[in-house]
Amino acid sequence: MKRISIYGETGSYSEQAALQYFGGGKIGLRYCKFLPEVFESVESESDFGVVPIENSIEGAVTQTYDLLLQSDLSIIGEDIVRISHCLMAQRGVKLANLKFVYSHQQALAQCRDYIERHRLESVPFYDTAGSAKMLAGSRIRDAAAIASARAAKIYGLNVLARDIQSNRHNYTRFLIISKSGDVDNPDKTAITFSAKNKSGSLFTALNAFAHNKVNLLYIQSRPIPGTPWEYNFYIDCDSGIWEKKMRDAVKELCESSDFVKVLGSYKRARFDRHA
Amino acid sequence: MKRISIYGETGSYSEQAALQYFGGGKIGLRYCKFLPEVFESVESESDFGVVPIENSIEGAVTQTYDLLLQSDLSIIGEDIVRISHCLMAQRGVKLANLKFVYSHQQALAQCRDYIERHRLESVPFYDTAGSAKMLAGSRIRDAAAIASARAAKIYGLNVLARDIQSNRHNYTRFLIISKSGDVDNPDKTAITFSAKNKSGSLFTALNAFAHNKVNLLYIQSRPIPGTPWEYNFYIDCDSGIWEKKMRDAVKELCESSDFVKVLGSYKRARFDRHA
Numbered sequence: 001m002k003r004i005s006i007y008g009e010t011g012s013y014s015e016q017a018a019l020q021y022f023g024g025g026k027i028g029l030r031y032c033k034f035l036p037e038v039f040e041s042v043e044s045e046s047d048f049g050v051v052p053i054e055n056s057i058e059g060a061v062t063q064t065y066d067l068l069l070q071s072d073l074s075i076i077g078e079d080i081v082r083i084s085h086c087l088m089a090q091r092g093v094k095l096a097n098l099k100f101v102y103s104h105q106q107a108l109a110q111c112r113d114y115i116e117r118h119r120l121e122s123v124p125f126y127d128t129a130g131s132a133k134m135l136a137g138s139r140i141r142d143a144a145a146i147a148s149a150r151a152a153k154i155y156g157l158n159v160l161a162r163d164i165q166s167n168r169h170n171y172t173r174f175l176i177i178s179k180s181g182d183v184d185n186p187d188k189t190a191i192t193f194s195a196k197n198k199s200g201s202l203f204t205a206l207n208a209f210a211h212n213k214v215n216l217l218y219i220q221s222r223p224i225p226g227t228p229w230e231y232n233f234y235i236d237c238d239s240g241i242w243e244k245k246m247r248d249a250v251k252e253l254c255e256s257s258d259f260v261k262v263l264g265s266y267k268r269a270r271f272d273r274h275a
Numbered sequence: 276m277k278r279i280s281i282y283g284e285t286g287s288y289s290e291q292a293a294l295q296y297f298g299g300g301k302i303g304l305r306y307c308k309f310l311p312e313v314f315e316s317v318e319s320e321s322d323f324g325v326v327p328i329e330n331s332i333e334g335a336v337t338q339t340y341d342l343l344l345q346s347d348l349s350i351i352g353e354d355i356v357r358i359s360h361c362l363m364a365q366r367g368v369k370l371a372n373l374k375f376v377y378s379h380q381q382a383l384a385q386c387r388d389y390i391e392r393h394r395l396e397s398v399p400f401y402d403t404a405g406s407a408k409m410l411a412g413s414r415i416r417d418a419a420a421i422a423s424a425r426a427a428k429i430y431g432l433n434v435l436a437r438d439i440q441s442n443r444h445n446y447t448r449f450l451i452i453s454k455s456g457d458v459d460n461p462d463k464t465a466i467t468f469s470a471k472n473k474s475g476s477l478f479t480a481l482n483a484f485a486h487n488k489v490n491l492l493y494i495q496s497r498p499i500p501g502t503p504w505e506y507n508f509y510i511d512c513d514s515g516i517w518e519k520k521m522r523d524a525v526k527e528l529c530e531s532s533d534f535v536k537v538l539g540s541y542k543r544a545r546f547d548r549h550a
Contacts, residue, residue, distance in 0.1 A: 056503035124399040167500045203485040210478040228331035
């Protein structure tokens with residue numbers, strides 16, 4: 001049995017990503033309230049972890065980037081989950097009774113238009129499914145939670161509205177992390193590096209990829225705590241780490257950077273926006 | 276009198292940035308609870324707005340990036356404020372009485388070590404100074420707020436601990452925005468663009484700068500809502516928009532990009548990390 005640590009409660013989108021990625025196999029899930037807890041539990045006992053890295057509307061989950069840098073775990077895969085947020089409340093509660101809405105910060109942001117239109121007050125919570133669980137276990141009748149339809153079913157809440165996010169093309173990309181980074185035939189690589197702090201150094205670093213014809217899919221700056229206005233850069237490349245052009249690019253990058261770390265090389269998720 | 280809209284309440288770090296930037300002049304401040312409100316009020320009545328763009332520990336304030344893209348306002352300046360978070364409570368309340376701590380999401384993140392060490396539960400609030408104001412107007416005696424020493428003084432709260440952020444080198448960079456973008460002798464430029472969606476296009480876009488010897492200080496990807504896994508890129512360059520090399524770079528960038536927008540060209544803030 002594969003032991004998998006995920007971010008969030010039963011019914012969370014991370015759980016959905018785990019079920020989707022590991023499919024029919026026998027799996028044991030461990031639910032973590034905080035992102036660092038997922039990393040810790042994979043380091044100590046679980047075989048895999050599932051963490052959100054990026055949402056197609058809100059952007060990077062920056063804490064995941066910072067944890068990947070600090071940890072020795074490797075990215076071994078990714079999967080994409082369509083986010084369909086539902087508004088849910090205790091049975092008998094109507095939309096007109098609501099004053100507050102609980103959910104994860106990112107979910108509240110994604111449903112901002114709906115929340116403002118219905119003049120509800122947002123209350124940030126650690127997890128979407130966690131807010132549904134809390135509401136189900138309470139006697140609160142002037143608040144709703146925003147979570148997946150699956151969470152409503154699991155916690156016995158009544159769905160008042162479906163697909164309430166501002167943009168229907170709402171997807172979250174999740175990473176699968178593990179102690180061992182071995183993957184067969186990877187075709188995508190995540191790398192973090194810090195450019196030497198001199199004029200043009202970021203460009204010199206990126207040139208290592210262009211020059212070897214490795215295409216960049218994504219680039220992100222993250223601050224280095226304690227040295228204001230200097231950054232670690234995160235990039236996703238569309239090539240596997242064992243391809244010659246990629247090995248050459250990383251070698252060149254090492255020459256022009258203070259530090260380079262390959263976070264993982266894995267198979268790119270298939271993505272169908274009409275799914 | 277200059278009318279200036281800022282993010283947050285009296286005693287907020289944005290107010291500190293406004294006082295620092297506009298110095299001794301006669302100014303009238305308008306306090307906005309949400310970031311979009313600052314942009315709206317500068318569009319309709321205020322002369323200037325002051326908004327956070329980046330913290331040296333937590334990174335980009337992504338909502339500000341998205342608002343800059345949507346709005347017709349220009350960046351006309353920047354300033355940097357040292358963040359020194361204090362824990363404050365009602366008079367007579369001791370550290371041992373505390374169960375909860377209220378503050379802005381970013382401030383809570385910056386004080387994570389202190390909060391965990393004292394086993395307090397974090398409650399996110401829209402603003403640091405706002406949480407101090409709320410606490411001062413309440414009878415809550417099992418909670419503290421995290422805000423500036425100035426906020427404690429303004430709202431009559433008792434400071435229980437100073438400088439509780441995990442890293443003492445904690446600074447936030449603020450942008451000054453206005454309807455007119457005219458600045459004398461600017462030496463820094465902020466640009467957003469979307470690269471054409473084909474292999475190597477991000478590199479081609481960045482090459483426009485390298486090739487013209489314009490140095491990049493910062494680069495950020497932000498999702499384009501509705502088109503998953505495509506991005507707008509935000510860059511800061513260390514040259515003013517009227518320098519020939521910068522004009523040439525922007526011209527080349529326009530040729531290789533779907534869209535280009537100069538967000539502003541302004542004077543770079545002096546930064547002394549020992550200040």
